[in-house]
Protein backbone atom coordinates (compact mmCIF):
# COMPACT_ATOMS: atom_id res chain seq x y z
CA UNK A 1 0.00 0.00 0.00
CA UNK A 2 1.23 3.47 -0.82
CA UNK A 3 1.53 5.91 2.05
CA UNK A 4 -0.75 8.91 1.63
CA UNK A 5 1.13 12.12 1.01
CA UNK A 6 0.49 14.80 3.61
CA UNK A 7 1.04 18.55 3.52
CA UNK A 8 3.93 19.63 5.80
CA UNK A 9 2.14 22.96 6.39
CA UNK A 10 -1.24 21.75 7.68
CA UNK A 11 -1.03 17.96 7.83
CA UNK A 12 -3.91 17.37 5.41
CA UNK A 13 -3.48 14.48 3.00
CA UNK A 14 -2.89 15.41 -0.61
CA UNK A 15 -0.13 17.45 -2.17
CA UNK A 16 3.04 18.33 -0.16
CA UNK A 17 2.52 21.28 0.25
CA UNK A 18 -1.22 21.70 -0.45
CA UNK A 19 -2.56 24.56 -2.59
CA UNK A 20 -4.04 26.47 0.36
CA UNK A 21 -0.68 26.45 2.22
CA UNK A 22 1.12 27.45 -0.99
CA UNK A 23 -1.26 30.40 -1.27
CA UNK A 24 -0.12 31.68 2.17
CA UNK A 25 3.60 31.55 1.36
CA UNK A 26 5.36 34.71 0.21
CA UNK A 27 8.22 34.80 -2.24
CA UNK A 28 11.58 35.66 -0.68
CA UNK A 29 12.74 39.24 -0.48
CA UNK A 30 15.94 39.88 -2.44
CA UNK A 31 18.86 38.12 -0.78
CA UNK A 32 22.01 40.19 -0.04
CA UNK A 33 24.70 38.69 -2.27
CA UNK A 34 27.55 37.17 -0.23
CA UNK A 35 30.89 38.71 -1.32
CA UNK A 36 32.26 35.56 -2.96
CA UNK A 37 29.16 35.02 -5.14
CA UNK A 38 27.94 36.77 -8.29
CA UNK A 39 24.25 36.27 -7.60
CA UNK A 40 22.14 34.86 -4.78
CA UNK A 41 18.46 33.96 -4.85
CA UNK A 42 15.97 32.29 -2.53
CA UNK A 43 12.50 30.95 -3.25
CA UNK A 44 10.43 31.63 -0.12
CA UNK A 45 10.16 34.11 2.70
CA UNK A 46 11.14 31.92 5.70
CA UNK A 47 7.96 32.38 7.71
CA UNK A 48 4.65 30.60 8.46
CA UNK A 49 3.93 27.52 6.36
CA UNK A 50 7.21 28.00 4.48
CA UNK A 51 9.13 27.26 7.70
CA UNK A 52 7.24 23.99 8.12
CA UNK A 53 7.80 23.06 4.50
CA UNK A 54 11.56 23.71 4.65
CA UNK A 55 11.82 21.89 8.00
CA UNK A 56 10.37 18.80 6.30
CA UNK A 57 13.46 18.59 4.09
CA UNK A 58 15.01 16.92 7.14
CA UNK A 59 12.83 13.88 6.60
CA UNK A 60 12.63 11.55 3.67
CA UNK A 61 8.98 10.59 3.91
CA UNK A 62 5.57 11.23 2.37
CA UNK A 63 5.56 14.74 3.79
CA UNK A 64 8.81 15.64 2.05
CA UNK A 65 8.30 18.69 -0.16
CA UNK A 66 11.74 18.29 -1.80
CA UNK A 67 10.26 17.87 -5.28
CA UNK A 68 8.08 20.97 -4.95
CA UNK A 69 10.91 23.07 -3.50
CA UNK A 70 13.42 21.89 -6.10
CA UNK A 71 11.09 22.84 -8.94
CA UNK A 72 10.67 26.34 -7.48
CA UNK A 73 14.40 26.80 -6.82
CA UNK A 74 15.25 25.61 -10.34
CA UNK A 75 12.84 28.25 -11.60
CA UNK A 76 15.11 30.94 -10.12
CA UNK A 77 17.91 29.98 -12.52
CA UNK A 78 18.12 31.71 -15.92
CA UNK A 79 18.65 29.58 -19.04
CA UNK A 80 22.31 28.54 -19.47
CA UNK A 81 23.29 30.43 -16.30
CA UNK A 82 25.00 27.40 -14.74
CA UNK A 83 26.70 24.23 -16.01
CA UNK A 84 26.84 22.29 -12.76
CA UNK A 85 24.99 22.27 -9.44
CA UNK A 86 26.57 21.56 -6.06
CA UNK A 87 25.71 22.13 -2.41
CA UNK A 88 27.24 23.46 0.81
CA UNK A 89 27.70 20.20 2.77
CA UNK A 90 26.43 19.96 6.33
CA UNK A 91 28.64 18.68 9.14
CA UNK A 92 29.64 15.01 9.04
CA UNK A 93 28.01 14.48 12.46
CA UNK A 94 24.66 15.78 11.22
CA UNK A 95 24.82 13.89 7.96
CA UNK A 96 25.51 10.67 9.83
CA UNK A 97 22.76 11.28 12.37
CA UNK A 98 20.16 12.01 9.69
CA UNK A 99 21.43 9.54 7.12
CA UNK A 100 21.59 12.16 4.38
CA UNK A 101 22.38 15.83 3.72
CA UNK A 102 19.28 17.94 3.09
CA UNK A 103 21.19 20.47 0.98
CA UNK A 104 22.45 17.62 -1.21
CA UNK A 105 18.94 16.19 -1.52
CA UNK A 106 17.64 19.57 -2.70
CA UNK A 107 20.63 20.21 -4.99
CA UNK A 108 20.27 16.83 -6.74
CA UNK A 109 16.63 17.52 -7.53
CA UNK A 110 17.43 21.08 -8.67
CA UNK A 111 20.09 19.70 -11.05
CA UNK A 112 17.58 17.24 -12.45
CA UNK A 113 15.06 20.03 -13.09
CA UNK A 114 17.73 22.14 -14.79
CA UNK A 115 19.08 19.24 -16.83
CA UNK A 116 22.65 19.84 -15.57
CA UNK A 117 24.85 17.51 -13.50
CA UNK A 118 24.90 17.78 -9.71
CA UNK A 119 28.35 17.02 -8.28
CA UNK A 120 29.97 16.92 -4.86
CA UNK A 121 32.59 19.67 -5.18
CA UNK A 122 33.17 20.71 -1.57
CA UNK A 123 34.39 19.09 1.63
CA UNK A 124 33.53 20.72 4.94
CA UNK A 125 36.36 21.29 7.38
CA UNK A 126 35.44 19.87 10.79
CA UNK A 127 33.86 22.45 13.10
CA UNK A 128 30.63 23.14 15.01
CA UNK A 129 27.30 23.39 13.17
CA UNK A 130 25.79 26.86 12.68
CA UNK A 131 22.67 26.35 14.78
CA UNK A 132 23.10 27.29 18.43
CA UNK A 133 26.15 29.47 17.90
CA UNK A 134 26.11 33.17 18.66
CA UNK A 135 25.86 35.57 15.75
CA UNK A 136 29.47 36.63 16.35
CA UNK A 137 30.64 33.04 16.03
CA UNK A 138 28.37 32.47 13.08
CA UNK A 139 29.97 35.41 11.32
CA UNK A 140 33.14 33.37 11.02
CA UNK A 141 31.08 30.69 9.30
CA UNK A 142 32.06 27.20 8.30
CA UNK A 143 34.95 26.53 5.99
CA UNK A 144 35.10 24.37 2.89
CA UNK A 145 37.78 22.97 0.63
CA UNK A 146 37.24 22.22 -3.07
CA UNK A 147 37.58 18.57 -4.06
CA UNK A 148 38.77 19.25 -7.62
CA UNK A 149 39.77 21.98 -10.11
CA UNK A 150 36.79 23.90 -11.50
CA UNK A 151 38.45 26.14 -14.08
CA UNK A 152 36.03 28.25 -16.09
CA UNK A 153 32.88 26.65 -14.68
CA UNK A 154 29.59 28.40 -13.93
CA UNK A 155 28.26 26.80 -10.76
CA UNK A 156 25.10 26.99 -8.65
CA UNK A 157 25.65 26.24 -4.96
CA UNK A 158 22.55 25.18 -3.03
CA UNK A 159 21.65 25.41 0.66
CA UNK A 160 18.28 24.92 2.36
CA UNK A 161 18.09 28.31 4.12
CA UNK A 162 20.30 31.36 3.56
CA UNK A 163 20.42 33.57 6.68
CA UNK A 164 23.60 35.61 7.11
CA UNK A 165 25.01 34.20 3.88
CA UNK A 166 28.16 33.06 5.73
CA UNK A 167 27.79 29.42 4.65
CA UNK A 168 27.24 30.22 0.97
CA UNK A 169 30.04 32.80 1.12
CA UNK A 170 32.46 30.22 2.50
CA UNK A 171 31.35 27.74 -0.18
CA UNK A 172 31.78 30.43 -2.83
CA UNK A 173 35.31 31.25 -1.68
CA UNK A 174 36.35 27.61 -2.00
CA UNK A 175 34.75 27.22 -5.45
CA UNK A 176 36.35 30.47 -6.63
CA UNK A 177 39.76 29.31 -5.38
CA UNK A 178 39.34 26.18 -7.52
CA UNK A 179 38.81 28.30 -10.64
CA UNK A 180 35.01 28.73 -10.95
CA UNK A 181 34.12 31.88 -12.92
CA UNK A 182 30.43 32.42 -12.15
CA UNK A 183 28.78 31.52 -8.86
CA UNK A 184 25.07 31.56 -8.13
CA UNK A 185 23.84 30.93 -4.59
CA UNK A 186 20.43 29.26 -4.30
CA UNK A 187 18.28 28.55 -1.26
CA UNK A 188 14.78 27.31 -0.56
CA UNK A 189 14.15 30.14 1.90
CA UNK A 190 15.49 33.37 3.37
CA UNK A 191 14.28 35.06 6.58
CA UNK A 192 13.54 38.77 6.29
Ligand SMILES: [Zn+2]
Pocket residue numbers: 007008009010011012017018019020021022
Ligand atom coordinates in the same frame (compact mmCIF):
# COMPACT_ATOMS: atom_id res chain seq x y z
ZN1 LIG B 1 -1.38 22.51 3.71
